[in-house]
Amino acid sequence: MTIAKSHNLDWINSLRLIALFAVIMLHVSAIPLGQYGHVSTATWLAADFYNALVRFAVPVFVMITGALTLHRDYELGAFLKKRLSRVVVPFLFWSLVYVGYSWYIEEISFDADTWTNIKQVLHQLKYGSSYHLWYVYMLIGLYFFIPIISKFVRNATKREIEYFLGMWLIIMFISQPIIMRFNPQVDLHYFAGYAGYLVLGHYLTFNINYSKGLVRWMWVLFFSVLMLIFTGTYLLYKYTTLITLLYEPLGPAIVLLASSVFLLGRFTKLQLPPILLKAKNFACEYNFGIYLSHALVLYFLDDPFGISFKLCTPIISIPVTAIICFILSLLVVWLLSKLPVIGKWLAGL
Numbered sequence: 001m002t003i004a005k006s007h008n009l010d011w012i013n014s015l016r017l018i019a020l021f022a023v024i025m026l027h028v029s030a031i032p033l034g035q036y037g038h039v040s041t042a043t044w045l046a047a048d049f050y051n052a053l054v055r056f057a058v059p060v061f062v063m064i065t066g067a068l069t070l071h072r073d074y075e076l077g078a079f080l081k082k083r084l085s086r087v088v089v090p091f092l093f094w095s096l097v098y099v100g101y102s103w104y105i106e107e108i109s110f111d112a113d114t115w116t117n118i119k120q121v122l123h124q125l126k127y128g129s130s131y132h133l134w135y136v137y138m139l140i141g142l143y144f145f146i147p148i149i150s151k152f153v154r155n156a157t158k159r160e161i162e163y164f165l166g167m168w169l170i171i172m173f174i175s176q177p178i179i180m181r182f183n184p185q186v187d188l189h190y191f192a193g194y195a196g197y198l199v200l201g202h203y204l205t206f207n208i209n210y211s212k213g214l215v216r217w218m219w220v221l222f223f224s225v226l227m228l229i230f231t232g233t234y235l236l237y238k239y240t241t242l243i244t245l246l247y248e249p250l251g252p253a254i255v256l257l258a259s260s261v262f263l264l265g266r267f268t269k270l271q272l273p274p275i276l277l278k279a280k281n282f283a284c285e286y287n288f289g290i291y292l293s294h295a296l297v298l299y300f301l302d303d304p305f306g307i308s309f310k311l312c313t314p315i316i317s318i319p320v321t322a323i324i325c326f327i328l329s330l331l332v333v334w335l336l337s338k339l340p341v342i343g344k345w346l347a348g349l
Contacts, residue, residue, distance in 0.1 A: 011268075012064055015060060015265035016064055016284060017283060018060075018261075019056070019057045019058075019061050020290060020291060022053075022057035023054070023291065024294050024298075024329075025050055025053075025318060025322040026050075026054045026055070027132065028298065028308070028318050028321045028322050028325070029046075029050040029309065029314075029318050030051065031308070042313075043314045045234070046314035047309065048234055048237075049315075050319070051233075051247065052229035052246075052247075053226060055247055055257060056257045056260075056261040058135060058249055059249055060261055060262055062194050063198070063200055063204070063262050065139075065146075065198060065201065066198030066201030066205075067204075067206075069146050070149065070150045070198060070199065070202040071150070071154060071206065072150065074150065080143065080144070080147075083143045083146075084143060086288075087140060087143070090292055090345060090346055090347065091133070091136045091140075092125075093345075094292040094293065094296075095125055095128075097296065098130040098133070099121055101296060133292075138194055142195065142198060149195060149198060149199065153199060161202075162203075164199055165199060165200060168192070168196035172196070173252055175192070176251065177242055192250070208263065210267050214267070215264065215267050218264050218267075219260075221256060221260040225253055225260065228246070228253060229254075229257070232246045233246050285349065286330055286334060286337070286348070286349070287348075289346075289347040289348035290326065291348075293329045297325050297328045297332065298321075307321055309321065333347040334347070337349055
């Protein structure tokens, strides 16, 4: 069975674009969120709300990858060559761009010793030259694992997949700081990590059927978990040191939030005007390039142009800044893609 035959790929493209915009909004709102006690309560609560609203972004990205890949058989070498080349080349280019930006703002410096400079660049590449590139390191690791986990998924029964997901959720739950002391000394890390989102994305795509009741419950789940994360994080900031507990991607709250968004994206059909549909499909082509470039665009929007959460009241300025960043990032990678020979590689196409 292929996803193209059994499911309309349009919902995948729409969901991928929503998740990408959510990532940008997350990064816009992250700055005031980290300034608790140093910004007004209204500003901080707006940042908290938007962070809670879009925390599904990275898990949904991984779930989409699982939905698109785990049902297929792969020749190992061909899969790794195709997938890694499309990721690693633009990733290395943009990593070096962010190294250059760090030099530009004098976070790092180079001297006359060439080997010292090379080691500094390699150090940046080892740990990530920008905060958002951690996702690419994680994605590369998942690509190495996909040919293995896909064989399990394609040959497993529904019950066996549910067993895997159940163990993944149990390990996630008992790994939370509040109850970690009850965690038995049994080594269960084989079920941990983002690979669970791969399997979850496949499971929700091929094993869950549409019903109006399901969609209604997913809306209830989404808003319930959103309010839990929003209010719970405020209380955690105010009374504890576990301030990011409900924000963690590998946490029960985010699994529920991401699952509800994934199913709503799958079962909600948007009737867009032709011009918006064309714009959406155009932007989808540059999804990865927009992700790689958006942090640089946010830097320059803030300085020198002063476009950030401080532009006006944060409830408005955060999404407005995210929209501007999205459009400019798309423009940047589109122009980059026009370079002869290497343009499409550097733009992540």
